[in-house]
Structure formats: structure tokens, C-alpha cells
Amino acid sequence: MAEMDTSSGGGHKKGPGVKKPKKLSTRVDLTPMVDLGFLLITFFVFTTTMSQSTAMNMNEPKDDPNQEMKVKNSGAMTILLGKGNQVYYYYGQLMPETISQDFKSTNFAGIRKLILDKKNATPIDDLMYIIKSDEKSTFKNAIDILDEMTISAVPPGHYAEVEMVPVEKMLISATEKANGIQ
Amino acid sequence: MPKVKIPRKSTTIDMTAMCDVAFLLLSFFILATKQKPPEVLTVKTPTSVSSTAAPEKSILITMTKEGKVFLMLGDETKKSAIIDDFNTSRGLQLTGPELTKLKKAEYIGLPVNKLKSALDMNQEIPANLMDGIPTDSTNNELSYWIKSVTNAYKGEDQRKLQEMILIKGDGEALYPIFKNVKEALKLNELFKFRIVTEGETVPVGSELYKTGKLEKK
Numbered sequence: 071m072a073e074m075d076t077s078s079g080g081g082h083k084k085g086p087g088v089k090k091p092k093k094l095s096t097r098v099d100l101t102p103m104v105d106l107g108f109l110l111i112t113f114f115v116f117t118t119t120m121s122q123s124t125a126m127n128m129n130e131p132k133d134d135p136n137q138e139m140k141v142k143n144s145g146a147m148t149i150l151l152g153k154g155n156q157v158y159y160y161y162g163q164l165m166p167e168t169i170s171q172d173f174k175s176t177n178f179a180g181i182r183k184l185i186l187d188k189k190n191a192t193p194i195d196d197l198m199y200i201i202k203s204d205e206k207s208t209f210k211n212a213i214d215i216l217d218e219m220t221i222s223a224v225p226p227g228h229y230a231e232v233e234m235v236p237v238e239k240m241l242i243s244a245t246e247k248a249n250g251i252q
Numbered sequence: 253m254p255k256v257k258i259p260r261k262s263t264t265i266d267m268t269a270m271c272d273v274a275f276l277l278l279s280f281f282i283l284a285t286k287q288k289p290p291e292v293l294t295v296k297t298p299t300s301v302s303s304t305a306a307p308e309k310s311i312l313i314t315m316t317k318e319g320k321v322f323l324m325l326g327d328e329t330k331k332s333a334i335i336d337d338f339n340t341s342r343g344l345q346l347t348g349p350e351l352t353k354l355k356k357a358e359y360i361g362l363p364v365n366k367l368k369s370a371l372d373m374n375q376e377i378p379a380n381l382m383d384g385i386p387t388d389s390t391n392n393e394l395s396y397w398i399k400s401v402t403n404a405y406k407g408e409d410q411r412k413l414q415e416m417i418l419i420k421g422d423g424e425a426l427y428p429i430f431k432n433v434k435e436a437l438k439l440n441e442l443f444k445f446r447i448v449t450e451g452e453t454v455p456v457g458s459e460l461y462k463t464g465k466l467e468k469k
Contacts, residue, residue, distance in 0.1 A: 100267030107274030114281050123297070125306040125418065125446040130438055151427070186459065203427040209315065210298040210423030212430060213447060217300045223459035 126213070131230065139230070145196025147188045149181065149215060150234065152242045153206030154251040157181050157215075161188070164237065173241050175249070178214055185222045199229035204242055293322060293359070293379055298423040300449035301460065307415060311401055312448075313394070314359070315421035319429045320384025322361040323397055327416065330404045331355060338400040344368065361385060364393055387432035395436035402440050413442075420448040 143162040150158040159181070160172045176184065189197060199219065203212050212231075219229050293314050312324040325331040335355050339346050342364060346354065350371040354360070361382035362370055370377055386393045405413045419433060437445055454461045 099264075100271045104267050104271045104274050107271060107278055111274065111278050111281060114278070114285070118281075118285055123306040123448050124300065124302045124451045125304050126300045126302040126449050127304070127446055128444070130434060130443045130445075132443060133438065182455075182458070189459075203431075205426065205428050207427045208423060209421040209425040209427060209430045212427055213298040213300060213423075213449060217302075217452075220301055221455060221458045221460045223463055 141198045142196045148200040151207035151211045202234040299452035310418045315425045317422040324359045333404040395439040398440045414444045417445040
């Protein structure tokens with residue numbers, strides 16, 4: 071394959087005194103080239119990152135003021151997203167007398183367990199997570215909390231995004247001030 | 253007894269074939285790897301456990317860190333129709349060359365009142381100097397764009413359109429912008445859409461990990 075016919079064409083006779091030129095082999099050792107080839111292959115295979123973006127589906131409800139959903143107090147958990155990746159939460163409804171005990175703060179590392187605990191403690195029909203995002207929370211927070219729902223296998227329809235009410239805004243800013251979150 | 257002569261065989265193998273294979277594979281991998289198109293808008297998307305691949309052809313709404321909103325019309329067959337529809341419905345009165353220029357642009361990121369003057373300029377405005385499409389509740393221009401999009405897809409499979417609508421946002425973008433974008437879609441009766449995220453492995457021990465399946469929403 072990598073050889074060339076170097077022998078002179080037959081039939082041409084040389085005289086007895088003429089020295090036959092030394093036949094040099096044209097065969098090249100291809101081993102280093104193979105090494106190089108495979109090295110390059112491995113290099114390209116390892117450096118190519120398979121960065122395929124994924125898509126998360128989202129279903130938004132139709133805004134219909136006549137069709138308000140009734141949620142059982144015992145099954146509801148409200149998750150509030152604040153600035154600085156902070157998460158606040160409370161169960162059921164906020165009662166004026168016990169507001170300081172009910173309104174608790176956590177972060178994204180802690181919320182998974184809380185979501186799961188609530189899910190396990192509540193009959194599935196009553197379960198409802200109400201997600202409210204503060205104006206200072208980020209897009210990432212909103213996606214992360216929806217992702218947490220998927221991770222904890224909360225069935226669709228058992229969580230919803232709702233507009234925040236002034237009392238909650240006040241509570242968040244008060245907690246932020248107390249905790250020194252900028 | 254005569255000695256049996258074992259002919260000494262050479263241990264060198266012909267490497268040519270192997271070399272051929274190696275370089276064939278090399279060229280295959282190089283050519284088969286799709287080059288990622290250089291992105292004009294740098295956006296760091298959040299992660300999610302979702303495993304559905306994002307569609308190639310899409311109506312992409314991009315939110316940058318600064319809160320600017322850009323629209324990319326990825327479906328070349330409809331791009332022209334969408335822009336024409338927007339031109340007539342919003343009364344932009346763009347001339348022929350201006351329209352062609354707008355149709356050639358990779359993304360739309362200017363408010364309506366600045367669009368015409370920007371198209372008349374000779375050089376292009378870089379993305380970081382663009383204002384983005386306004387999405388405020390008082391002047392949600394994005395919803396007009398989406399309206400033109402839905403007009404262009406009228407009479408076609410709406411499921412296809414729903415699958416094409418993608419929202420891509422920087423993780424640091426503030427929530428109200430995302431809300432405004434959702435509002436723009438909802439104003440046009442689009443309740444299903446997708447969010448572009450970076451893939452993430454399912455955390456070990458979580459409910460999803462145990463059941464081992466992603467629920468189809």
C-alpha cells in the first residue's frame with residue numbers, strides 16, 4: 071500500500087561493470103502517525119461538551135376571577151421567594167396572633183425537605199403549594215422552585231403561582247431587615 | 253536428521269490501514285460536531301431536571317441580566333409574515349428596504365418608537381446598546397409582537413406553535429420581567445410554553461429519583 075515500485079522496468083540490461091543502485095525501501099513506519107491520529111480523536115472526544123439545552127414545560131392557568139380555587143387550610147403551604155435566594159414559608163393561613171411563629175425563613179437547600187415532609191403528612195387531595203415571588207427575587211429562583219416541585223414529584227395541579235399580598239411583602243421586608251439581607 | 257528451519261517472520265505490521273481508520277474517525281468527528289453558533293446575547297440559564305431537548309426551530313424570547321427582552325424569530329418560513337403583520341397592525345409604515353433589513357436581523361430588541369430610526373442608520377446597533385422590547389404592564393409591546401406571531405400561525409396546528417415558544421432567561425434577571433413576559437403570552441391566549449434550561453442530574457434520594465420517571469406535564 072505505502073510502497074512504490076522502485077524496481078526499474080524489466081528488460082533494461084546493464085553492463086557487467088555497472089553497479090546496481092541500492093534498492094531503498096520507501097516503506098514508512100506509520101506507527102507514530104497512527105498514535106497522533108488516535109491522540110487527536112481522544113482529545114476531540116473529551117473536549118467536546120455535549121451541551122444540549124433542555125426545555126421545561128410550563129402551563130399557565132387562565133386568569134378567571136370567577137373561578138377561584140378553594141384550598142384547604144390544612145393542606146396548604148405557602149412558599150415565598152425573596153431577594154438573596156431566601157425562601158420564606160408558612161402553613162395554612164397567617165393568623166395575626168401567631169404571625170411571628172408561623173412565618174419562617176429558609177433557603178433552597180432546606181426547602182426540599184420541607185416540601186417533602188408536607189407532601190408525606192398531607193392527603194394528596196388536600197395538598198397545595200402556593201408559590202409567591204417577590205419583586206426582588208430572580209428568574210432563577212422561580213425556575214428552581216418549580217424544579218423542586220418536579221424533584222419532589224408533586225403532581226401537576228398541586229402547586230400554583232400566586233400574586234403576593236401586602237402583608238407578606240411587609241413580613242418579608244421585616245425579616246430581611248432583621249437578618250441583614252441586602 | 254536434517255534441521256527444520258523455521259523461517260523468521262517479521263513482526264512489523266502494515267500500519268497503513270490503521271492510520272486510515274484513525275484519520276477517518278478523526279475527520280468524521282470533526283465534521284459531525286455541530287459548531288455552536290456564536291451567541292450575541294450572553295445569557296446564563298438556570299438549571300432544571302427536565303430532560304426534554306429544546307427544539308431547534310423556535311420563537312425565542314430572551315431575557316438578559318439587565319432585564320432587557322429580545323425576540324428571535326427562528327422559523328424562517330414565517331419570519332417575513334410576522335414582521336409584515338407587525339408593520340401593518342402597529343402602523344409602523346416601514347419602507348421596503350427597512351423591512352428587508354429588519355427581516356435580516358437576527359433578533360428584535362428595540363421599542364417601536366426607536367425601530368424606524370435604527371433601521372435608517374447605516375451601522376447596526378450592538379445588542380448591549382439596544383433597549384430591549386418594553387414589557388411593562390402599561391406598554392407591553394412584546395404582547396403585540398406575540399400577537400403578530402399568533403396571526404402568522406393562524407389556521408395551523410396550534411400545538412406546534414406552543415412547542416415552539418421558548419423563554420430563555422438569565423438566572424439573575426428579576427422576577428417581574430419574567431412575569432411581564434408571561435403576561436404578554438397570556439394576553440395572546442398562549443398558556444403553554446417552554447423555558448430553556450441547562451440540564452441537571454436528578455438528586456440522589458429524591459422522590460423523582462426513586463420513581464425514576466419524569467412526569468409528563
